[in-house]
Amino acid sequence: MKESRFFLTYAMVVLVQILICNYLNLSLFVALSLLPVIVLFIPIRYSTSLALFVAFISGLAVDYFAEGLVGLNALALLPVAFCRKSIINLVFGDEIFARKEDISINQHGVLKVSIAIIIAQSLFMLIYIWADGAATRPFWFNLTRFLMSVIIGWLLSLFVSEALVQDRRER
Amino acid sequence: MPRERKLSSILISTAIFIILEIAAFVMLRHNGDLQNIWIAKISHSVMGRIWGGSDNIRYYLSLKKTNDELAQENFELRQALDIYKSVAGEARRDSLSSLIEPHSDYSFIPATIVKISKNKQHNYFIINKGSEDGVRPQSGVITQEGVIGIIDAVDKHYSYGFSLMNSGLSISARIGTEGAVGPLSWDGRSYSGAVLKEIPLQYKFAPGDTVWTSGYSAIFPPDIPLGVTGEAKIVNGAVNEIDVELFENFTALRYVTVVENVGRDEILSLESLEGETE
Numbered sequence: 001m002k003e004s005r006f007f008l009t010y011a012m013v014v015l016v017q018i019l020i021c022n023y024l025n026l027s028l029f030v031a032l033s034l035l036p037v038i039v040l041f042i043p044i045r046y047s048t049s050l051a052l053f054v055a056f057i058s059g060l061a062v063d064y065f066a067e068g069l070v071g072l073n074a075l076a077l078l079p080v081a082f083c084r085k086s087i088i089n090l091v092f093g094d095e096i097f098a099r100k101e102d103i104s105i106n107q108h109g110v111l112k113v114s115i116a117i118i119i120a121q122s123l124f125m126l127i128y129i130w131a132d133g134a135a136t137r138p139f140w141f142n143l144t145r146f147l148m149s150v151i152i153g154w155l156l157s158l159f160v161s162e163a164l165v166q167d168r169r170e171r
Numbered sequence: 172m173p174r175e176r177k178l179s180s181i182l183i184s185t186a187i188f189i190i191l192e193i194a195a196f197v198m199l200r201h202n203g204d205l206q207n208i209w210i211a212k213i214s215h216s217v218m219g220r221i222w223g224g225s226d227n228i229r230y231y232l233s234l235k236k237t238n239d240e241l242a243q244e245n246f247e248l249r250q251a252l253d254i255y256k257s258v259a260g261e262a263r264r265d266s267l268s269s270l271i272e273p274h275s276d277y278s279f280i281p282a283t284i285v286k287i288s289k290n291k292q293h294n295y296f297i298i299n300k301g302s303e304d305g306v307r308p309q310s311g312v313i314t315q316e317g318v319i320g321i322i323d324a325v326d327k328h329y330s331y332g333f334s335l336m337n338s339g340l341s342i343s344a345r346i347g348t349e350g351a352v353g354p355l356s357w358d359g360r361s362y363s364g365a366v367l368k369e370i371p372l373q374y375k376f377a378p379g380d381t382v383w384t385s386g387y388s389a390i391f392p393p394d395i396p397l398g399v400t401g402e403a404k405i406v407n408g409a410v411n412e413i414d415v416e417l418f419e420n421f422t423a424l425r426y427v428t429v430v431e432n433v434g435r436d437e438i439l440s441l442e443s444l445e446g447e448t449e
Contacts, residue, residue, distance in 0.1 A: 048184035056191045060198075069206070071198030078195060082188045131199060134209035 006043065009164060013038045014058045021066030029141075031128060031149045035059065035073060036080045036120040037157035040087065041164050043102050048085060055081035069132070076128035080120050091116040105162060117157045121150045242426040245315065246281035249428060253277060253392065277392045280305055280429040282312075284319075287334065289421060292359065294334040296320060300429060301328040310431040311390040317397045317419040318342055319427050321390060330429070336362070336421055344397055345385040346376045346413075352385045355397065355415060363417045365398060370411040376400055382415050389438045392430060 017034050024032065039055045059074030088096060091112050092103065105113050129142050129149070200210045257276065282298040300306050302325045312319040312332055320334040321342075333340050336357045344355035344367055351374035358364035367382060380400045386393025401414035432438070 047180065049180075049187050052184060052187050052191055056195070059195070063198075068202075069199065070202045071195045071200075072203075072206075075192065075195035075199055078188060078192050082184065131206065134203070134205040135212075136205060136209075 010038055010042075010054070010058070013160060013164075014061055017062050018066045021062060026152075027148075029145045029148050030152055031125065031132070031145065032156065033073075033121075033124060033128070033149070033153055034157060034160050035062065035077050036124040036153070037117055037160050038164070039077060039080050040084055040116060040120045041103060041161055042081075042084065044085075044088065044097060045100055048082065051081040051084055052078060072128065072131055075131055076124045079127060080124050083123065084120075087116055087119050091119070103161070105158070110158070113161060114154065114158065117161065118150060118154050121153045121157065122146075125149045125153070238426070242281055242283070245426070246279060246428055249315070250279050253279070256394065276433055278305070278431050278433055280431075282306075282330075282427050282429050284424050284427055285329070287421075287424060289336065289362065292338050294336040295323075296332050296334050296424075298322075298330050298332070298427060298429065299328070301326045301330050303327050305431075306330045306429050307431060309390060309435070310429050311392075312427050313391065313395055313430055314419060314424070314427050317395060317417055318384065318391060319419065319421075319424065322429065334421070335365070335417075335419075341368075342391060343385040343387040344382050344415075345393075346370065346374070346380050346382055346400060348383060348394065350374060350376060350380070352387060353410075355382065358414070362421050363398075363419070365415040365417050367400070367413040367415050368406075368410070370403075370413060372405065372409065372411060374411075376403075376413070378402065389432050389435045390430075392432075 013034055020032050020034070026032065035055075035058060038058075039051060042051050042054065055077040056074050059072075059077040060070065062073045063070045085097075088103065092108055096103075101107070103113060103116065125146050129146050133142055196210060199206045201207070280300055282300040282304075285297050285299050287296040288294045296312070296319065298306075298312065306322060306325050308322055308325055310322045312322060318335055320332045320337065321340065322330045322332040324331040335342070338357060338359050341354040341356035343352060345352045346367070351370045353367050353369040355365050355367045358366050370376075378400055382397045382400060384391045384393055384395040384397060396418055398415040398417040398419075401416055403411045403413040406412045
């Protein structure tokens with residue numbers, strides 16, 4: 001039951017991401033993505049292999065239904081899924097794995113959660129912007145796009161993370 | 172056991188990551204024209220580096236074979252050069268002679284040093300050629316940089332020799348091609364220092380003059396460059412003793428040539444005959 005509720009929430013966020021990509025084009029300099037945060041917030045009890053499959057499928061779903069460039073989101077999201085446990089270990093320490101607890105702002109504070117989100121967002125955006133530009137765009141453009149996307153993505157991801165945790169708390 | 176499980180789990184997830192990432196790359200390549208060109212460019216660059224790297228490794232692994240071939244070629248060139256020198260010498264001695272038959276007074280055998288000592292007063296070396304290859308005691312050992320030493324004992328497949336870095340060994344040397352001749356021996360201190368002794372005071376020379384083998388020893392052919400002259404000092408008010416900086420680097424020796432005077436037995440028997448007469 002717990003698992004199915006998590007994946008339902010996950011699917012909802014993917015749906016929101018598809019809608020954002022289709023209808024919320026803020027600027028050429030901003031690539032909004034909630035995918036890194038939901039991959040990062042996949043409960044710790046799930047293995048990296050499962051996280052990789054989930055990330056690949058959700059990335060492809062967004063690519064197929066929104067972006068038109070199939071493979072782009074999947075390509076950028078896979079490293080986040082692969083490094084998910086390393087990021088968590090780096091920011092929150094290894095006790096979190098021993099206690100098998102999930103990440104939340106209430107428990108770990110805004111700062112730690114923000115750092116984890118920014119690392120995941122940066123990793124995602126670095127590959128996303130690099131592959132999207134295909135070495136045709138100038139460096140300053142890519143840098144501006146990267147910085148703006150990471151900052152806006154981080155703010156948005158904080159709300160999403162809270163929603164994900166609230167969902168679990170209600171359970 | 173948990174460590175093994177953890178390791179296998181890491182390996183599995185890494186393999187899955189690589190496979191899925193490649194799949195994403197392939198999809199991206201087939202769905203975007205720009206991305207197609209870009210990925211093709213990256214893959215060509217990576218392949219180029221891999222091919223270049225493997226080529227370098229192959230080249231490195233074949234260096235031994237190349238060195239052996241070069242040593243063989245060097246040996247053949249030395250033989251050819253010796254024939255030409257002999258022809259040129261004959262022509263100079265007898266300018267009226269129109270029929271000059273190329274011949275050589277020396278035979279050459281290429282060899283490789285398998286052991287060498289450098290830190291003793293009586294240094295030695297061992298080469299990978301022996302009596303079965305035609306090496307005989309009292310043969311000279313040279314390189315294009317100079318004299319290495321003299322063969323002292325010969326076994327079937329190996330030969331033992333005294334290095335020029337041996338305080339008991341001296342060879343006949345000449346300053347310039349037609350200058351004074353004297354015995355040259357190791358200075359006993361450095362890897363490249365030697366002393367040329369018994370040079371009469373009336374012979375003029377300058378620091379930097381080349382020192383060659385004289386060809387008087389019945390072991391070494393003439394005109395092998397040995398080194399250059401340095402400072403000189405007068406000994407007993409009668410002769411000069413000159414420092415020589417050798418060309419040969421004894422610290423990095425590998426390929427050498429064994430040289431034997433074909434007429435040495437004849438010269439020695441003539442000497443002994445003369446000794447008996449006296």
